[in-house]
Amino acid sequence: MFGRSRRDGLIAWAMLAPALLVLAGFYLYPTGYGLWISLTDLNLLRLRQGGSFVGLANYEAVLGDSEFWRVMWRTAFWLTAVSVLLRVVLGLGLALLLESAAIRRAKLRTPLRLALIVPWATPAIVAVATWRWLLDPQFGAINRALVWLGLLREPHPFLADTATVWPTLLLILVWNTLPVATLAFVAALQSVPRELAEAAALDGAGRAGIFRAVTWPHIAPTVLIVAMLLVFWTFNNFVYVWLTTGGGPGRFTNVLAVEVYVRGFIDFQLGASATIGMVMAVAMAIFGAIYMRFAGRRVLGNAP
Amino acid sequence: MKRPFGWLDAVLVAIALAAMLFLLYPAVVIFTGSVQTSATLFDPGRFAFTWDNYVRLFDSGFGRFLGNSVAICLAAVFLSTLLSAMAAYVLSRRRLRGRRLLLGAILAGQLFPWIVLVTPLFILFARLGLTNSYAGIVFCYTAISIPFSLYMLLGYLDSIPRELDEAAAIDGCGLPGILRHVIAPLLVPGLVATATYAFLLCWTEYLFALAFLTRAGMKTLPLGLAAFFGENTTDWGAVMAASAVTTLPALLLFLPLQWRMTSGLAAGGVKQ
Structure with a gap:
């Protein structure tokens, strides 16, 4: 409760200021500073001397490098597009399953929801550690099971083979992050008015018809927003690839976030590292603008 | 209007059970693996109970990582919750010019790629002597927590009627008293x-x-856990114990909270 007095105005700003200062100091200033660093040849070993201004040389070098575009493609396609699509489709499927009459009657609703919370609460590093253990060619349970079932002749190093490394990486990522999407979809499904579905059923609509005419229009805004959030979080994600493969085998699973870290903290080229970060930020801004252009009205205007 | 349990229902139940196995199995492996002797860990048919993995883990200095994590997280959570609550109160109760823009900018912080901030922040921290300091990392963790904390608290504050504030003010209660x-x-x-x-x-x-x-x-704990990899031989028993130590607090905090909140949070958070 604030009055109109000058004093209350000052108090209001004094309460707002600490949070805003922390945010500005953490997000705004480093972003601007990063833009400046990306125009220099600053090296980690010569941090004290500082770098010298090189104009757009870093951008020319990065954008002119065909390897960079391969990394960009991997990040956009494998890490982001495939994994987001998987999570949206599987998450929607699981959410519909969770809300289905069969699961309710089998009294599996609570156990399934409980099971969804467990991977969500598991830290990424633990998820990676555990799956690496399960996938271990020598001792892992997965290889043992596949060999025992006769599906594999001998244990397979899933994370060391270029044919299997991406699907395996995505398996770990999806296991860890599928529950967030699923539970958001469950919440959206619960907001669909039951009378509408029942009315449609009385009118002779089948399951698919009810989904298309009643359920989907109600949950579409949530699905579109969750998909967008997942794209932002995944495109910039560092931990899964870094901890699972370190970008390998070779540089086969190298993605942009790993490249930023490796360039800056292993190759010591802070200027080039900041440049790639800036390119990522611009790519996300462009994606966000296009996405909102096409999906924005559904997301904001059509909400139930 | 009970239908009989048909074959389609049976298929759905089977899928649900398979999904539960997929979701739970890795977590079960962490906890059972962490209390197994290394001989039985590598032999799927046998199981022998031991605390050895935990003893070895903490003998190797893992307690230090645990202590660091607890101290850093508690400090950051205290700061971010306090700062967010103060700011959210102002945003909830006072008309500010540029309020929408401010909220949009804070939400953008939630989407902002951390990886972009790492390099410039590192340089700034190195110059200020904040690398390898509690102050530096607490600052980072406070900042990454503020955007969603502010949004969540704003939702809670908006659900507390303004009339309560006003009634207290009329009774002569000042702002500190109202708060x-x-x-x-x-x-x-x-x-x-x-x-x-x-x-x-x-x-x-x-x-x-x-x-x-x-x-x-x-x-911190995640770094300590990651350090077990990369050497030539991985001590899997210790990895499992470290994983259990890292996951258990998260699970104990998350389960009760999520149990109550799933629907409210997802609906409110997603449909802002």
């Missing part, structure tokens, strides 16, 4: 939920810790 006697008691559930999420975010954070905490004595 202490009216708002704070009603905001407790919101503060607890927000602080829990902030704690989990900080507890599992890896990137900033990796970049800014390079000295062994400063490292």
Whole structure:
């Protein structure tokens, strides 16, 4: 409760200021500073001397490098597009399953929801550690099971083979992050008015018809927003690839976030590292603008 | 109108059971693996109970990482919740010019790629002597927690009627009194939920810790756990024990909270 007095105005700003200062100091200033660093040849070993201004040389070098575009493609396609699509489709499927009459009657609703919370609460590093253990060619349970079932002749190093490394990486990522999407979809499904579905059923609509005419229009805004959030979080994600493969085998699973870290903290080229970060930020801004252009009205205007 | 349990229902139940196995099995492996002797860990048919993995883990200095994580996360959660609550109160109760823009900018912070911030922040921290310091990492963790904390608390505050503030003000209660006697008691559930999420975010954070905490004595749990890899032979028993130590607090905090909150949070958070 604030009055109109000058004093209350000052108090209001004094309460707002600490949070805003922390945010500005953490997000705004480093972003601007990063833009400046990306125009220099600053090296980690010569941090004290500082770098010298090189104009757009870093951008020319990065954008002119065909390897960079391969990394960009991997990040956009494998890490982001495939994994987001998987999570949206599987998450929607699981959410519909969770809300289905069969699961309710089998009294599996609570156990399934409980099971969804467990991977969500598991830290990424633990998820990676555990799956690496399960996938271990020598001792892992997965290889043992596949060999025992006769599906594999001998244990397979899933994370060391270029044919299997991406699907395996995505398996770990999806296991860890599928529950967030699923539970958001469950919440959206619960907001669909039951009378509408029942009315449609009385009118002779089948399951698919009810989904298309009643359920989907109600949950579409949530699905579109969750998909967008997942794209932002995944495109910039560092931990899964870094901890699972370190970008390998070779540089086969190298993605942009790993490249930023490796360039800056292993190759010591802070200027080039900041440049790639800036390119990522611009790519996300462009994606966000296009996405909102096409999906924005559904997301904001059509909400139930 | 009970239908008989048809074959389609049976298929759905089978899928649900398979999904549960997929979701739970890795977590079960962590906890059972962490209390198995190394001889039985590598032999699927046998199981022999032992605390050895934990003893070995803490003998190797893992307690230090645990202590660091607890101290850093608690400090960051306290700061971010306090700052967010103050700011959210102002945003909830006072008409500000540029309020929408401000909220949009804060939400953008939630989407902002951390990886972009790592390099410039590292340089700034190095110049200020904040790398390998509690102050530096607490600052980072406070900042990454504020955007969603502010949004969550704003939701809780907006649900507390303004009339309560006004009634207290008419009774001659000043702003500090209103905050202490009216708002704070009603905001407790919101503060607890927000602080829990902030704690989990900080507890599992890896990137900033990796970049800014390079000295062994400063490292947090996720870094300590990751350090078990990369050597030629991985001590899987210790990895399982370390995983259990890292996951258990998160699970114990998350389960009760999520149990109550799933629908409310997802609906409110997603449809802002």
